[in-house]
Every structure is written in structure tokens, then in C-alpha cells.
Amino acid sequence: METKGSLYLRYAYNDLTGNKGVHLALLVVLTLSAFLMATGAMVMERMLGSVDELFEQARPPHFLQMHVGDIDTDALERFADRHPEIEAWHVVEAIGLDGAALSWERSHTGESGDLSDSLIDQLFTTQNEEFDLLLDETGAAPHPSPGEIHLPVAHRTAFDLRVGDVLRIATDSGSLELRVAGFVRDAQMASSLSSATRFVVSEADFETLEDAGVGAPESIVEYRLNDAGSAADLQRAYEADEALPKNGQAVTYQMIRLVNAFGDGLVAMALVFVSLLLIVIALLNVRFVIRGTLEDEVREIGAMKAIGLPDRAISGLYLTKYSVLTALACVLGGLSAIVATGLLTRGARMDYAEAPLGLASFVVPVAALALVYAFVLLLCRAVLRRVRRIEVVGALVHGSVLDEKRAARRDRRRARRVRGTALASTRGLGVNGRLALLDLRAEAGQWVLLPLVFFLATVLMTLPANLLGTFESPRFVTYMGAAESDLRADLLFSEDVDEVRDELLRSMREDERLTDVRAFSTLLYEAEGEEGWETLRVEVGEHDPDAIAYARGGSPGPGEIALSVLNADAYGLSIGDGLAVRRGGEETTLTVSGVYQDVTSGGFTAKAHGEEVTGAAGHMVYANTDPGTDAATIATEYDERFDTATVIPMREYVRQTLSQVTGALQGAALVSFVFALGVAALITGLFLRLRLTRERTRMGVLSAIGFSTGEIIAQVRGKTFLAVVVGTVLGTVFAATAGEPMVGSLLSAAGLGLAHLEFLPNPWLVYVAYPLALITTGHLIAVALTAPLRRVDKSTWLRG
Template structure:
């Protein structure tokens, strides 16, 4: 090792021992940043890897078309023969039951329950042989015997079903019971945002269940292509062929993957955002510490410059120190990330299986840690530019990092402040006046505290406010539904029209109900520039009323409102005319508005008018009279009408968004803990450096008669005041600036949202600011309490 390098490392070791507490604080902040960045990156990698592995094993279709009704197999065969890009295809037969028709029992303990509160369609199928297989934990495609059923893993997770339980389905011919033999993962319907899920039974049991009645027969026409990228072209060709079955939703491979990524990947994105805020805090702290260290070592730097050591070599000494701290912090953060990822990906493993073994996860972690380290080191290099501006004379004579012009400018400012400052008659006492003077004189130094607390408050507030937005009744408008008290869904029943009439009459006659809107769900072919598209349309009086439009207005007679994704796919804007084909008839409608919707793959539409006959389902939106309990009313109607799913709207939102909200709840808790911890840590680090620098000033105050309590009170007051400014501004910023940040994320996600208006929780905003100020105050008290008995000689001693 060369003498210069040996000298550098000796200097680094000495510096590390000298500022041990500050160095530990820097390592902790960098470690937390690296932990969150690495965890977010690895969670996303595990999710994508697990989805890829499940897709590889299960082979979901590249394009599928759901359908209720008769199927023309000859037309499907002709279509497949005309499209050589189709590698394989088949028609999967299913029978769907409402959750209220499904019950379970555990013979060993006598426990029992039902699936009545489940909103999703429960579809019974036989195992597919060629592709779109439903697989178990061992990635095998189980084929049950008669009397056996394999249940979706979602029900294993949500209601705790076990192997050996009995599952009973109420049919028109009486109950039918199966023994639960295992659980299956569904590559096509595994997403928490999916509207259906599949149970696997034997082929003979499926035929018997269909014949028993009480369920709704459905089919899925599925296609496996030579190139998944051709799915959109095939979808357009399929929609343009009038002979093909299409009385249902069409889904592409890309839509399936997007739903998986959105429902389980948002938490990873939130972790990365929190990590970015922590990195910003780390850069501020490093800048403060580096500049403070340079000011303390200015005479040594001046001496080294005087004997001819280049500024670049001097900077390398400091850069080596902080690079080493960054490396240690990233190593610790990486180890924490490795421990945290299994805890955060349990749900991913349950729904999609374990990620494929390989080095991609390690590579992603290393890239994330390297990015954090690079940002920190570059921040240090930027702060160390001050070394090049140090002039030898000023450093050795005046002990200042400023050049002569800057020194004269500072001296003039201090002289002006001294002339304006008067302690005589100071309001609030001399102690408070001195604290304000000190804050004004050292504003650049003290600015670190409010900036850090601003970022911490923002870090704590944004995930919490997003969680409250997802759980608020207002979020219904982003799900294509108005803000009402109760929602009833009628889809899987033998006689939809009769049941609709009975339910409408019951709700209309109920004095607890203030208003009822009945919307029919129909499927219509719409002419698009590149061919026909099948669109899911909700038809009813007042359709889209109460839903916020991002452009235009709710539809009137002869008009249609489109969801954002449908408007983009159909290349339609407000005022355009669309041609809609309904059976043998067609008509023109005008686009009245565009709204946001995350349900049904984000592709829906709404039209004004009377519900037409022959709809595929009905949705009832119910407003209640004042004082009526939505939970009680929903329970009474759910029990009275077995084939109707009736839920309070709050429960509907919770059930639909359960995976997303639970992930963000964990992220909000984590962000709060990290925010408070980082704020406390930075406060302690900052005050340690300030105490070392202000030791003589405090001794002077003690010598002229100020008590130790007054001197420490000044420091604590300055800390609390600056922290309060930053915390309040951060709480406000999380509300005002959080919306635009989220808009960028949701608009780029491609899930049917362009604008997400936050519904902030005032208790969260207030409580977060108060908690941060309390943390700052307690940190200041805890750090200075040991100085209560300090004497004047103690303050003035070097």
C-alpha cells in the first residue's frame, strides 16, 4: 500500500472512531433506504417470477371469450381454420352458483359456514387437458374422482377451508356434496380483482351438477396462440364475426397479467416510493454532516492545501469514509430485505406459487442496493466540492471555509442583525428572543430539521391517505358505481326476470328504502375503427348518475358513457357517434362522457333507458332512509332472496379491494414506523453535532447568568419549533401534492384510472404531525437531560 493510501485509511479509521454516533446514524438511514428499495424491487420480482412460473405450468389462454347460451361449434371450427396463428383451442363448460348456494362443514369439529358474502361467481369445471390447467401446490393438474372437489386457494386463505371438509351446493334437485381433496391455483382468475373463481370436479359430477339445475351454465371459448402479441388482432377478428358466441366478456393475455400485477404489485411500488423519500432524507443528512465536518476540519484542510496536497486527494479521504458507510448501510439493508421479502410475499406464494429458483432475485436486489449506494456517493461528492473552494489563508487564519468576499458579506449581515437586535422589552422573555435570534443567524444549519420532518410527514401521510381513499365511499365512483348505501347483484339464477321483478317490488314497497335504481347488464357489439368490439353495457334510468366524469356528462336518451379504457380502445371522444349492434338491430348513440372504472378489466359502458329484457344480470343500487342500518337491511334481503347477493356498499368495496387495501395497510404501518424512527434518529444526530458546535456559546450564556434549564430550554424549543414547521407543512403536502404523484402512477398503470382524488383522513394528518413533533421533543429532552447539572466550566472546557 502506498504512503498516500495508508495515510488516507489511517485518517478514515480515526474519523470513524471520532464520530461514532453520527456514523451509526448515517448507516441506519442508508440501511433503511436500502432495505425498502431492495424489498420493493424483490417483491415485484418475486410477483412477476411467480406469475411467470404459474403461467408456464398452467398455460392460461392468450384470448378467451365468455358466453352464456348456445354455442355453434361449427362456426368456432371455421374461425379457427381461418386463423393459422391459433395453436390450440377448446370450449370449457362451466356451471356457476351464487355464494349463498355454497356451504361447507368440517366433520371432525362440527364447524360450518357458507360463502354467502362472496361477490365473485363460483364456477364449477372439469380439469382441462391441453392448456389453462388449474394446478395444486406441487404444480400438478389434479383430476378429481367422483365425489371430490378441488377448491380455489382464495377460499383456503379467506375462510380457512381444509382438506377433508365437505362442500355442499344447493341445486334445484337438492343438495350435492363433495369432499375437499385439495386446493388449486388459477392462472386465469387468480387476481383479487377477478370477478369469478373456479372449482374442479370430475366430468361426471360436472354433468350431474349442470343437470340438477339452480346454477347458470356458461362456457369459455379459449385460444392458445403461436404468439401472445397477436391476441388483440384475434379479439378484433372474433368480435367482427357475427356467427361466434360472444354473450360475455372477452379477455386477453395482457389483461390477465395486468390484473395480477396491479392487485398484488401496488404494495411493492409503494415501498419503492417510501424508499425514495428515505434516500432524499439520507442525502440531506449527508450534506449536513459533510459540511459540518469540513467546517470542523477547515484548519487541517488549509494546512494540507498549504503543503501542496491537491483538493482532489483531500476530498478522497472524506469520500472514502462516506462510501464505506454507504456500503455498510447497503449491506445491512440488503440483509434486512432478504429477511423481509418472505413475510411480504406469503400471499403471492399462496395465489401464484413459489418463484422459480434462479439468480434473478439476487441480481435485482444487488441492482437496487447499487442504485442506493450510487445516489449516496454522488451526494457526498457534490457536498465535497466545498473542499475545492477552501482558500488557505482564510482556512488557517480565520478557520472559515468561506473566501474573503463571502466572509465580508457574512460579516456585514451579522452586523446588520446585531444593530436590529434588541433584548430590551423582548416579548416572551429574553430566552425565547435569544432562541429566535439564533435560529435566524444559523438558518442554513437549522433548515435541515424542517426539511427532514417535511419528508417524514409526507412519507407517513401519503400511504395512509391512499388507504383511506381506497376504503372511502367515494372510491365507489372509481369502480363505476354511485355512492349509495346497499348494492344487490343478480346474475346466476334460473329465472332472472322473475327474480328481478320480485326484488324490485320488495324494495319499492319497503319504507326503509328511499330510492332504488335497477341497471341491466347487457353485451353489445360496437363498431370501432379496427372492427367490432363487444362492450359490457349497464342500462338503466339514471345510469352513470353520481359517477364523476373526467370528461363530458352522464348519458341521456340516445347517449352512452364509456369507461376510460373503452374510450381509448374504441378511439372515441365526447361528442363522437358510435354504432351499436344488438342482435339483428343497430342504432347510433352519442358519447356523452368518459368515466373511470377498475372493474371488469376497466372496460364498461353506461346507457340511459329502461332495462331491456334478456339481460345477463342486474345490479340494484339502493339508497336508504335516514337512520336505517345498511348492514341490517342487506342481511335481511340476502336471507330472503337466496339467489341475490346483497351487501352494504362499504362491504362491497372492502371485498373487491381486499388484497390491495391489506397491502397498503401494511405499507402505511411500515411507513409510519420508519418515518417516526428516522425523524427521531436525525434529530438526535443533528443535536449531537449542534451541542458540540455550540458548547462555548452555551458556556458564555451560563457565565452571564443563564441557568442550565434556560439554556437547554432554548435548544429544545428550537428543535420543537423547527420540527413543527416541517411536520405541518409535510402533512399539508401529503394532501395537496400526494394527488398529482398518485395521478402519474395510476395513469401509467393502465387499469382504467387517470385521476385519483385523495380522501385524506384528518385524524391521520393531525396525529402524524403531532407524533413527529412529540418525537422531536422527546429526542431533544432525552439527549440533553444528562446536561442538567453541567457547570460553566463544563461548557467552556474543550
């Protein structure tokens, strides 16, 4: 005797194979949902695993302080003796070189090039012994022999460098040639968001570079702690000690980890977001198909009820079908996700490390797929509750899923919708247009699916494109705590920094190619926090009120200070509050004038009103160029002329700094665009196929009273076009308004210093081209599915 389980499975198999088109479309949408959810979860797990694996091997510092200038080693030793939580510490010496001073040659092919396109600092250093190791692809810490060098792994792809190439370093006394012996992964500076990258040379070659006097010497004071969680306490204690070197940026372990994971982590978040939208679309369609199936098979359901089958058994027949369909989609999506994850995390494996497989590697994707499965099955159960409300007489006699009372209420609602919409009351539309409008109003509950799907598809393709456009926009520099400009010159601490600043300013202000030259000084203040006095880097100068967008308040005037979002949160201050600061033993209280966004220097910066100051930790000069003038050429000219200044074209600098993020977002935006169009086409096809089947009788009546096939087809296409346009327009408006705070809140939660994100998209692309692509897709599917109606025997329509 056949068991109930096998009966359910046999029914599910027969039903699935009997209506292949509808179920195949559902399977594709469910598979895409499962695929993206699993891929997003696996990319996040693999990305964090790669970063964690590199961190475990390389042992980056829990706290570090960059410094330019002399170092009091005795003060550092006294500080370490007073803090038993310090496990180990050292001072890393490095020499920063401009990319233009580095060139390479491949002897056996004659190929050559230089690193001038790289605008970040190229730091030459030696291998560390205890921690902060720079590792090769095997996880070992290489120690180059004299005449050898290990380059950052990112330079291998950026400049097509290979082992055996010769790297030349230009010095005043000639050039130093080093053979590329390998490439290293740097846990501290792997991300493009880092302002520098490190090269590993031998002790002898490092001393040669020091003796040659090239580049800018820098020091990094690094600490490993017994407990990484105490890094913030150590930082406060370090900054409170005036004898310690702190002429540079302080960085914590968590900040390093966050910056490293940000690029690919953003892709994972985007994929999960896309998956959630696709799941919503899939759920809408599952609900539509189940309700349609119940309506189509209501007489069969009535017959089963009449012979005594319980409601639960009848629901089980349908639930089994959708359980099998969803399970198959999860399997297919999960298998596809394994392949996609390997491709998406290839860069992470190269830049960081090969993440080992652990329990989380299996649990995370399975949990993601289980979430998709549970969502779909819960919805199916909810919709199948309608089976309990089907009455035997209503099903067998009237073919209705509603009892008499509910059917009467439905008819009254339809009558109210149609009332006042007689054919004569909608002049200007023509008879076909008026009939289509009447049908849309009467069957609004059925047709609402299309606008909802196109609304979600528009959001799905627009938000990732808006985010990508924002990060690629030249105006994104305003999110980096700086005004939008063409050139930026940085002068770090040196013995003659004030004289160099004066000469640079004079030259730039006399240069007819440059306009709006502005100078700022970086001063090291101390601010009174909860744990006492701590270092606060303040940019002092005449701040233009319109230079950057303030989240709250405005630019500082005399006696005022503007704080970055993270600093305002750290000190618990808002507009109008006072902040006690001191410098050189003189204490004063400044009023907070505004709060701005900044993703540089860890997001902890401040701006104050004042004039250019001598004895500052560093200076910055911003300038714009005349139209038609090449900013890169001018930057190169000034960079070569002033050895201790770094002059960069801002747009290119921002592009390189965010290259890891924008590169990742480009992939996510492309996936979103393709999937949105594909899903919109699938659902439109599925919807119209079912609607055309159910409207055969209505079309037959219209044909019998004299409407031509072309007119009937025009009505279907018109209803579809209107539904598609309404959904697309509403989706575009939502993405441009509510989309900003939604995405901004996610980035704000990441702790990068962004509290409010204003989209900076390409309006022609996201507000014109994308909506037109969606509308065209919907219309073309309608044309394709209605075209065969011209060849159909019209008499079959009246037979149902």
C-alpha cells in the first residue's frame, strides 16, 4: 500500500512536470535568491577568514603610532616598563619614496616601466622579527639577501611585475638596482584605503638608501598586547605622555582589521541586500502562483473535501510540491555559490591569505540557505490556509475558493472600484484604453504583482549603482574631510618644513595656472576626554563654509572647533558644547561649531579657525587649476621641485585610495543590473502566461462582440506597460529618497566615520537609462507572449 509520503511526492512530481513553464520560472527565481544569499554569506566568511588567517600569521600590532622626526628611545622604554600589558614592542624604521623614483625592467623581454602612477607612499623597510611580519605566499617571513627586494603583492597585478624583474631606485648618486625575489602580504597595509605600502629589503640595502639621503625617513612605534581589547587604554596612556613621539597618525588593531575587510565586505553586504530583495520577489511570486493554482484547481479541491480528505492532507499535497521546488533551488543555488565565492574571493586570497576550512565554512552557507528555505515554506503554509476556507458547495458548483459571504463582499468591492469608471467617463483613452483601465481597477489585487516586482527590481539595480557612483565621484573627497580641489600638497614634519611651506605657497600663488590656493596647518592639541588628556590632531586655517558638507552645524570661526563624526561621538559632544583643549601648556575651551564626515586618519580629525602656524606637525595646501590645465602634470612638476612635499592630483588620489572598494562595487552593481533585468523578464513572462490562461473567456467574449485580435492584444500590452511603468517610477523615487538613509545607516554602523551618505550618482544612468531598460524589458516580454494570440483559434477562448 502506498504511504502518504510517497503519495505526496508522486503528486508533486506529476504537478511539477505537468506545468513546466510556471514552475521553471519559479525555480529560477528561487535559485537566484538562494545563490545570492549563500554567496554573500560565504564571501563574508571567507573574507574575514582570510584576514584572520593573515593576522594570525603576520601578528600585526595592536596599537601603532606613526612618527616623522627624532625619537626618544629612553622615553619609549620607560613607557613600556610602566605597562605590563605590553607583550612586545619595537620601532620600525622606513624610508618613504615617491613612485616616480622607482622603475623596473624585464631583461629577457626588454619590457620596462615605472611606479609613477602610484600616488601612495612607497615605504622601504626591513623584515621584522617578533611581530608585524611581511609574509610571502607560503606564509613565511622572507629575509632578502643584499641586492634583492620583495614587493607588495598588490603591485604584482597593478604593474604586471614578476619575480626576476629589476627594480631601480633613483638616488642623487645614481640608481640602486634590486632584483625582485618575491612578493609579500602586509597585514597592516594591504588595503587600498591605506595611505602607504611596504617593500622589504636587506639591512645592507636599507643602510645604502639611508646613506643616499633619498626619500623621507619615517618611524612606526608598534605594540603587541597580552589583550587586544586594551589597545584603547594603551592609546590614551601613550597620548597622555608628552615625552613620546606622536607626530603622525595613531592606528589600532580594530581599525586595521576594519579597513582590510571593508572592500570585499561591502560586496558581501551588497550581495546579501540583493538576495533579500530577490527573496521578497520570489515570495510574492510563490504567493501569486499558489493562489492562482488554488483558483484553477478549486473543483478538484472541493471533490477531495467531499470524499472526506482533511484540510491538512490537501494542503500537504501542495506544500510538498513547493518544498521540493525550494529544496532543489537551495541545492542548485548553494552549488553555484561555491563556484562564485571562489571567483569573488580570489583577490582576498592573493592580498591576504588562504582561509582554512572550518566549521563556520559549512555552517554559514547552510544557515543562509536554510533561511531562504524557511522563508518560502512559511509563506506557503500561510497561503495554503485558504484551503480551510474553501466550501464544498462553492467549489463544486460555483468554482470559487470563497464562501458565499466572502464572494458577495468581493463582488461589492469590484463594483465600487468600477463605479464611476464607465467607458464614457474616461475620454481621450479610446475604447481599448478605457477597457484596460476598467480591468486594472477591477482586478487590482491580481495585477499589483507586476508593479511590486518592478519596484523591487528598480531598487535592486539602482542602489548598488548609486553607491558605486558615489565612491567614484570626484566629490567623494568631501567625505574624506577635505574640500573638493584639483591639487593637494602635504608637507610633513622636517627641520625646514616652515621654510618649504612658505616657498611652496609663494610659488603656487604666483602660478597663473593655479587658483584658490589655500593653506592649512596640522597642530597636535590635547583634548580632555573621559580618561584624561589625549592627543587631538587639528587642521587649523580659514575654512570655507561651503568647502565640505557638514552633517550638523557648520565651519568653525574664532574660538570654535569642528569635529569629525567619530570624534564627536567619542567625546559625546554636539553643536554648541564646549571642548577643553590645551597646547604648549595653555588651556582653552572651544565651542563645537559643526560635525563633519571623514574616512581618513581613522575618522578621528578636527578643524579649527586660525592662521598658518609655525612649528606645526605638518601643512597642507589645496589649489584648483584653470580649465584645460592638466592637474597631474602640475602635480608632478611641483613634486619634483619640492623634495619634502608630496603633491598629488586629488581626483587620481581618491580613485587609487578607493580602488579596492570601487572595484568590488563594480562587480556587485553589474550582478545587480543583470539579475534585476533577468528577474523582471522572468516574472513578467510568468505573470502574463498565467493571466492569459485565465482571461481566455474574457478575450473570447470581446472577440465575439467585435473586437479584433489586435485590439485585444493592445489591451493586454497596455495594462502590462502601465503596471511596469508605475512600479519602475515608484522604485526610482524610492531609491533616490529613502535609499540614501537606508544605505547610509549601514555604512554608519560599519564605524568608518560616515554618518550621512548623500548619493552622488550619474543621473542619466540610474534615473534614465536603468528605468528605460526595465520598462523596455517588460514591454518586450509582453510583445513576445501576446504575439502568438494572432494565430490562436478564437473559438477555444469561449470554451475556457
